[in-house]
Amino acid sequence: MAVPQRTLNWLYSVLTKDHYDPQQTYHDPNRTYHDVANALSQYPSLSPRTDVYTYETGFSALLLHLVGTLPVNFRGTTYRFPIALWIPNTYPREPPIAYVTPTQDMTVRVGQHVTLEGQVYHHYLAHWAEAWDRSTIADLLSILQDVFAKEPPVRYRQQVPQPQSQPEHAPTPPPLPPLPPGVGSPQIQSPPQATSQAPPPPPPKPGAIENRQPVAADRSPLPPLPPKEQGLRQAPLSSNSASAHYGAQSPQFRAPPSHIGGPISSPLSQPPSQQQQSIPPQGQYYRNGAPVPSQPQLPQARPAPPPAHYQNQQQHGSPHPQHHPYPANHSGPPLAAPKAETPDLLTSPFEVELPSISGPAPPIPPNPEKDTLLRAVSHSLAETLQRNAAQSDTAAQSLVSQSRSLHSALATLQGEISALNSLHTTLQSNTTVLQQSIQRADATIADAPPDLPPIDDVLVAPTIVGKQLYDLVAEEQGIQQALYALQAALVKGIIGVDSWSKHTRSLAREALLKRALIRKIGRGMGLEESL
Incomplete structure (x- = not known):
């Protein structure tokens, strides 16, 4: 697919832009332009842009960024995996x-070629510098297609099921208000003042009824004090001691909360209006003559169920259906010794604190089969390592000897290379001299006349002086040959020393005279002194 010309123009302008910084400018823009354009033509799903890339060293650079998808055929279906290629300024x-x-709906699938951060590693990238002149971006994308076809780099993110929201028409009831400070138990609460007609609470289980029956049978409930001025006056004197003593009592000696607030009859025998009228005025409870202010009731959708012992009293009948007010100075029966208070399960929070186990956890008992297996594996691995180490040592010795031989051969080759280099230099100089001599000879041949001179002009002198010069030169050369023959005869013993010295002296004298005459004639004829 052809790349738009506008994209190519933008790409070339970006790559050839000079940032006046060698670390920001592309070193080979033409090669980078060619490879990127070829990759864009083969993979139209990629688009070029420029972004800032931060290296692992912290250095940031504005690089060419190829973003898009790579089509991959995985198990007969074509998938498009999102990839991004950063082209460094030192490319290629x-x-x-x-x-x-x-x-957003995908996650990286960590594998042999993809890390957790999404970076791709491959043998082609690791050895790129060794064959950078033959490596291209299109070949890299083709290799990534083959790799992703065997090992997909991404996978879909698992959808976490969202919890169903509560319906809006059924709001949760508000929490119970806290008790005022000084109150020993949260069980004593004002009865709910809800006006809604709600069904009565279900009866307790048989087990709860049987457990609560001894409470009512052992002791009758304490008669409440009327809310009079005399009780209010005695509250500052006895409120602290009475409330603390009453709050520390055991549940089986505690008065039911239904009889503390005043004279109340069973809710089964009175209508709701009478139950509401039996609540003490001004929202106060009396405990052993001490008024305790109650918390204001919050609006609730359903009234809170009464305590279990209150329900038992309703089912079995109260021993005192209607109570009349007692005098203010009435004293109840003696209280029992204070015991630990049992928490109320109706008003207690749902989170139950489990008893903490102090001390460290017991050690895990040893597994003999696991220990035997570990020893066997350790022994096998040790033997394998020793065998591999021995083989490596043997191979290392042969490799060391080969390395030494190669180093000596390398030194010999380097010496031969240096000798060949010197010979090459000498041959080049001789070749230069020979070429110059050939050029001069060619010039001389070109300047020489093409016709040969007559043989008579060469052998016969044109003048008498010249003929005399020819004769003197011939005679002088003959004397030189005679001297050479006398020397050879002396060496061979043909003539004696006396004869050799006599003839040599006479011939040398004659040759000297002829040479002097030759030089004189040459000066007269204007010849060179070398003759």
């Missing part, structure tokens, strides 16, 4: 930096 000397960029 250094490889591109490949990343897998999953979308």
Whole structure:
């Protein structure tokens, strides 16, 4: 697919832009432009842009960024995996930096070639610098297609089921208000003042009834004090001691909360209006003559159920259906010794604190089969390592000897190379001299006349002086040959020393005279002194 010309123009302008910084400018823009354009034509799903890339060293640079999807055929279906390629400014000397960029509904699938951060590693990228002149971006994308076809780089993120929201028409009831300070138990509460007609609470289980029956049978409930001025006056004197003593009582000696607030009859025998009228005025409870202010009731959708012992009293009948007010100075029966108070399960929170186990956890008992297996594996691994170490030592010795031989051969080759280099230099100089001599000879041949001179002009002198010069030169050369023959005869013993010295002296004298005459004639004829 052809790349738009506008994209190509933008790409070339970005790559050839000079940032006046060698670390920000592309070193080989033409090669980078060619490879990127070829990759865009083969993979139209990629689009170029420029972004700031931060290296692992913290250095940031504005690089060319190829973003898009890579079509991969995985199990007969074509998938488009999102990838991103960063082209460094040293391209093609250094490889591109490949990343897998999953979308929001995807996650990176860590594998042999993809890390948790999404960076892609491959043998082609690791050895890019060794064959950078033959490596291209299109070949890298083709290799990534083959890799992703066997090992997909991303996978869909698992959808977490969302909890169903509560319906809006059924709001949760508000929490119970806290008790005022000084109150021993949260069981004593004012009865609910809800006006809604709600069904009565269900009866308790048989087990609860049987457990609560001894409470009512052992002791009758304490008669409440009427809310009079005399009780209010005695409250500051006895409120602290009475409330603390009453709050520390055991549940089986505690008065039911239904009889503390005043004279109340059973709710089964009175209508709701009478139950509401039996609540003490001004929202106060009396405990052993001490008024305790109650918390204001919050509006609730359903009234809170009464305590279990209150329900038991309703079912079995109260021993005192209607109570009349007692005098203010009435004293109840003696109280029992204070015991630990049992928490009320109706008003207690749902979180139950489990008893903490102090001390460290017991050690795990040893497993003999596991220990035997570990020893066997350790012994096998140790034997394998020793065997591999022995083989490595043997191979290392042969490799060391080969390395020494190679180093000696390398030194010999380097010496021969240096000798060949010197011979090459000598041959080049001789070749230069020979070429110059050939050029001069060619010039001389070109300047020489083409016709040969007559033989008579060469052998016969044109003048008498010249003929005399020819004769003197011939005679002088003959004397030189005679001297050479006398020397050879002396060496061979043909003539004696006396004869050799006599003839040599006479011939040398004659040769000297002829040479002097030759030089004189040459000066007269204007010849060179070398003759």
